[in-house]
Amino acid sequence: MAKSLDSNTLSRIAPKLAELSQQVLFADIWQRDILTPRERSLITLGALTSLGRVQQLPWHINFARQNGLSREEIAEAFTHLAFYAGWPAAVSALGCLDEEQN
Secondary structure (H helix, E strand, C coil): CCCCCHHHHHHCCCCHHHHHHHHHHHHHHHHHHCCCCCHHHHHHHHHHHHHHEEEEEEHHHHHHHHCCCCCCHHHHHHHHHHHHHHHHHHHHHHHHHHHHHC
């Protein structure tokens, strides 16, 4: 499995993508007040899980924790997703949550 890139590595490899991620995604989209950061984190975790983007999950799990989601709420979201995104996707996501604890 490919490793997730941190912001420094992304900046080195693809500076424009890093710039767009920071300026458009995090400084604009994540700051809009229609949805809370907590709600945006739930949506992001659901999308990443459903699409099988497990490389991105560890960072977003940590971000979701910063945005007020508890481990139990994240585990419940992944459990709920088992019925909509598939059992393997949910189990893979839960594996990322377990790694976050260690």
